[in-house]
Amino acid sequence: MATRKVLSELKEKIRGFLPNIKIKSIEFEGPNLVVYVEDPKQLLGSGDIIKKLAKDLRKRIIVRADPKSRKPPGEAEEIIKQVVPEEAKITSIFFDEENGEVIIEAEKPGIVIGKRGKTLREIIIETGWSPRVVRTPPIRSKTIEDIRNFLLSVREERKEILKKVGERIHRGTIYKDKWVRITFLGGSREVGRSCYLLQTPESKIMIDCGVNVSNLNQTPYLYVPEVTPLDSIDAVVVTHAHLDHCGLIPILYKYGYKGPIYLTQPTRDLMVLLQLDFIDVAVKEGGVTPYESQHIREALKHTITLDYGVVTDIAPDVRLTFYNAGHILGSAIAHFHIGEGLYNVAFTGDFKFERTRLFDKAETNFPRLEALVMEATYGGSEDFQPSRKEAEEKLIEVINKTVSRGGKVLIPAFAVGRSQEVMIVLEEAIREKKIPEVPVYLDGMIYEATAIHTAYPEYLNAHLRDLIFHQGVNPFISESFVRVDSASKRDEVINDKSPAVIIATSGMLNGGPVMEYFKALAPDEKNTLVFVGYQAEGTLGRRIQKGWKEVPFPSNGKREVVYVNMEVVTVDGFSGHSDRRQLINYVKSLSSKPEKVLTVHGDEGKCIELASAIYKTFRIETRAPMNLETVRLL
Amino acid sequence: MATRKVLSELKEKIRGFLPNIKIKSIEFEGPNLVVYVEDPKQLLGSGDIIKKLAKDLRKRIIVRADPKSRKPPGEAEEIIKQVVPEEAKITSIFFDEENGEVIIEAEKPGIVIGKRGKTLREIIIETGWSPRVVRTPPIRSKTIEDIRNFLLSVREERKEILKKVGERIHRGTIYKDKWVRITFLGGSREVGRSCYLLQTPESKIMIDCGVNVSNLNQTPYLYVPEVTPLDSIDAVVVTHAHLDHCGLIPILYKYGYKGPIYLTQPTRDLMVLLQLDFIDVAVKEGGVTPYESQHIREALKHTITLDYGVVTDIAPDVRLTFYNAGHILGSAIAHFHIGEGLYNVAFTGDFKFERTRLFDKAETNFPRLEALVMEATYGGSEDFQPSRKEAEEKLIEVINKTVSRGGKVLIPAFAVGRSQEVMIVLEEAIREKKIPEVPVYLDGMIYEATAIHTAYPEYLNAHLRDLIFHQGVNPFISESFVRVDSASKRDEVINDKSPAVIIATSGMLNGGPVMEYFKALAPDEKNTLVFVGYQAEGTLGRRIQKGWKEVPFPSNGKREVVYVNMEVVTVDGFSGHSDRRQLINYVKSLSSKPEKVLTVHGDEGKCIELASAIYKTFRIETRAPMNLETVRLL
Numbered sequence A, B: 001m002a003t004r005k006v007l008s009e010l011k012e013k014i015r016g017f018l019p020n021i022k023i024k025s026i027e028f029e030g031p032n033l034v035v036y037v038e039d040p041k042q043l044l045g046s047g048d049i050i051k052k053l054a055k056d057l058r059k060r061i062i063v064r065a066d067p068k069s070r071k072p073p074g075e076a077e078e079i080i081k082q083v084v085p086e087e088a089k090i091t092s093i094f095f096d097e098e099n100g101e102v103i104i105e106a107e108k109p110g111i112v113i114g115k116r117g118k119t120l121r122e123i124i125i126e127t128g129w130s131p132r133v134v135r136t137p138p139i140r141s142k143t144i145e146d147i148r149n150f151l152l153s154v155r156e157e158r159k160e161i162l163k164k165v166g167e168r169i170h171r172g173t174i175y176k177d178k179w180v181r182i183t184f185l186g187g188s189r190e191v192g193r194s195c196y197l198l199q200t201p202e203s204k205i206m207i208d209c210g211v212n213v214s215n216l217n218q219t220p221y222l223y224v225p226e227v228t229p230l231d232s233i234d235a236v237v238v239t240h241a242h243l244d245h246c247g248l249i250p251i252l253y254k255y256g257y258k259g260p261i262y263l264t265q266p267t268r269d270l271m272v273l274l275q276l277d278f279i280d281v282a283v284k285e286g287g288v289t290p291y292e293s294q295h296i297r298e299a300l301k302h303t304i305t306l307d308y309g310v311v312t313d314i315a316p317d318v319r320l321t322f323y324n325a326g327h328i329l330g331s332a333i334a335h336f337h338i339g340e341g342l343y344n345v346a347f348t349g350d351f352k353f354e355r356t357r358l359f360d361k362a363e364t365n366f367p368r369l370e371a372l373v374m375e376a377t378y379g380g381s382e383d384f385q386p387s388r389k390e391a392e393e394k395l396i397e398v399i400n401k402t403v404s405r406g407g408k409v410l411i412p413a414f415a416v417g418r419s420q421e422v423m424i425v426l427e428e429a430i431r432e433k434k435i436p437e438v439p440v441y442l443d444g445m446i447y448e449a450t451a452i453h454t455a456y457p458e459y460l461n462a463h464l465r466d467l468i469f470h471q472g473v474n475p476f477i478s479e480s481f482v483r484v485d486s487a488s489k490r491d492e493v494i495n496d497k498s499p500a501v502i503i504a505t506s507g508m509l510n511g512g513p514v515m516e517y518f519k520a521l522a523p524d525e526k527n528t529l530v531f532v533g534y535q536a537e538g539t540l541g542r543r544i545q546k547g548w549k550e551v552p553f554p555s556n557g558k559r560e561v562v563y564v565n566m567e568v569v570t571v572d573g574f575s576g577h578s579d580r581r582q583l584i585n586y587v588k589s590l591s592s593k594p595e596k597v598l599t600v601h602g603d604e605g606k607c608i609e610l611a612s613a614i615y616k617t618f619r620i621e622t623r624a625p626m627n628l629e630t631v632r633l634l
Ligand SMILES: [Zn+2]
Pocket: A001, A003, A004, A167
């Protein structure tokens, strides 16, 4: 088998590189190469050697102590507790036998690490376990805990999966032909069911596999020969956790895919949260779910998380690197390097080319880039949005006006993205006394999604990181935010007479706890309804936005009429998508000018208009492909 | 099984339609529906009923006597010989048990048929066999005889094959989705290895599968998932017999395809001739053949021949109709009707939109046409060719000049197409005394290819048919034509001192008997070399055309130099391809204006230029797709 040959060649190289270090064995683990050494001490002072080796072999390398030299977990835990000062506030320690790692969760990770890593070195020398330090999230996230526990419970199976993935990645190449093409399986000339297949003679990579939110019966074209059988796919890459990009990932496992899913760690956690909610809502509404929770778990079992900027082999001739997309927590631009310098193509996923309250603007600096597949949600020639600053000022003004007349502000919002964006604006406004100190109630999944945000501060922008790490201010845990997690608490909020801000799901008033708030608050003209997101045609949100003053309302099977006397305001500019100007500027700002740009994820007219504008502005070849088409890149 | 249900429903319908006729059984045979009746007499006088039934059921219907009511072949043959008058000159009678047909080959088919079919009726009534009358070809074709004998020898197996094909065609449809797309697997932005895949949710149809004549290592992209496994393909359609369109058909059977090939009867015969020659030449040149003669036979076993204008079910949702393409004998434009009125797309294959000596101009009259895939060999903006008339005048002038100085005219030509075209010109010129009565020698496969032409007069143009059928003049069998079929005969022709015309293969002086003539005739300035076809870059023909006066020449392993003193003339205008003006006029003349035109079978620049010209002239959406791309039509 080709893999075995590759491994023995690698072993030779490593021995040549590290002649003085006793290497017990090496093996593939997903995309990584794990080197087991007898005595990890020898390598500890020489982090640079590992880096050089990784660069030379073009592989990600993980060094572990030979399992035989590890102390039993109980004993090791005692040693760690002695070595680490109490001020570090360790909240949990767990041993990942699969990886030979001990994960130490602490409120002050810096103290666990010690000066120049002194404490870490002590831990590995004394216990034989490689320590990994993670910050104890300031808000407990049930999702993260469940995921962590699930993955630990299946670690044996995962070890097998990762070994197989590693072998498949390193199977070697066979074809003399060199070509690269993309088949568009969904999300082209439409928003929803994003799904693309990147193909070379050697490999098939699927990028995203989403639901069509406005028509749940429409899946991507997964029955066409390019992707059947599904297990002919080498790897699935998820750009971000919104359901139009990952909502149907579990269906792949239901129908026979057995390979890996590459995504960032926050995307993994948010994805599981949203997928579970997706089937939950479908069941509650009496519908048929396209998959069950077991398929979500099966998918989770196959996830391989990657940080931004880490180059990873995912197929014999394909390397993947994620870059910040600025859209939601963990959202990534997926960059593929094909062959040895043969071709480079990036998929933007959804992206924001403007620094927001939460994220830095989308990355434009790629070592090389021949083709770009980009979103075109606001690609139309008139799709200009107000700046963030204008949007924030308008929101603050509306809140002040409502509060001063004793009313409540209701903000329907999608759980992930805009909710947190608005929260940060409100926290600052309260802290800087731009608005009075009113409670901000969070209802629906918003609280849980926010908890996940607090677990990954390194995915937030520099300003927020500075605030959290250096100034000790975590805006997400401000005392102004009040979680609503029961019907009685909700009633309390509604019946309380004092002014407040309420952020509740869903974002388009088509279900979720926001409905109850709306029903209660709508008749009173003191209150205000603020739309911060897009309202799709056919939703209640859209009708109210259009000015309907009496809306039919489902209530215990009967239809009531709700009279809308409250003020209705739309605040544009909070979108997580780049507007027309930002889309064009993004292409202009790319460090490496692509030869081809393909526009997707937008209505037909917007994809075509953006393609045409980019062609006219930059003389780059563009196309707005259709679903089921295949475009040749090379 | 869906097929069974379809059959029993059809049986009910037929019984309702023909209440007085005893139907024994019905079954599918390839695309046809065979109705076995106890007593064929009952249906004989009512041909119209069958036509109406066929129209009503939208099926091709064949009526046969129940096998039990057929006389044994020996006995039946005696009866036929008694019934048919001797003047009919029957040359052979054979019984096709598979079809319940007796094929009567006669020099005067009209006499076998009898007044208003009287004799035929007698035959069926007396023997129980359905008679089919074919004309005895005026020149014996070994190819045709071999094919006929082979097919008879495998008739049992063929019966099984046709039954399976019939069941697969009538399997019923499953998908709700409606879409149509084409994947370009070869012959796009290039000339050679033509291969296209027409796909719907239900069906896959491959159109052509050719060799790349200038690079035999390059096959169409048959390893991509759209066509693997090869047996996922429902049907293969061959537009014409040139190797760049059908040279790799046998490879499909080598690698697992088991389905039918649809083509015209002349295409079938010429295809087998050229494929056998193709592997023969490859073996002689010491090369590796991509397939063996057994795969040619396997392909032949799966052929289903269709005449122009016959609408045929070839998949649950696809109907195929061939139309005259005017390019070579049997060449067809393949028109596909998809769904019930859903979509129509035609592939021109190679086509000539000008009436030639042999063929009517390509068909433009289609009931409906939404998309056209057309060739672009001469699609460049400067690709204008002289008219046929000018070309013929120039050829005659050159011959006269050479003959009058006592020289020989050597015309390198490809066996199928241009050779016969030139033959007809010369025959007429001699008959009308425009050139002296010199012998016209035919060497290489030209004679055999010509024999096949004489077997299918109904595929020639109206003028030739009139000449052959009504004026008793068959230009192909003129006494001026002399076959050269041995080395000694060739030496004789070369050493003879008197003027002559020699037409010999190959057409580009890259092998074949033409080489010997050239070597012998080149040094003498009395002789003339006339190019009537395109000379590809890199061929000896091209070098001589460019004016080389000394050419290296392979001879018994050594390299000799041949001095070119003979006159060298290029006569443009004999091409079987439409020139730029004809291509544009073709689109203009279509009875049904397509929404989309895709250009293929031409150098990159020519495909793009033609696409752009058609867009500018007619405002039709056009594209010049690349190999490996998929274009969505609907
Ligand atoms: Zn292995």
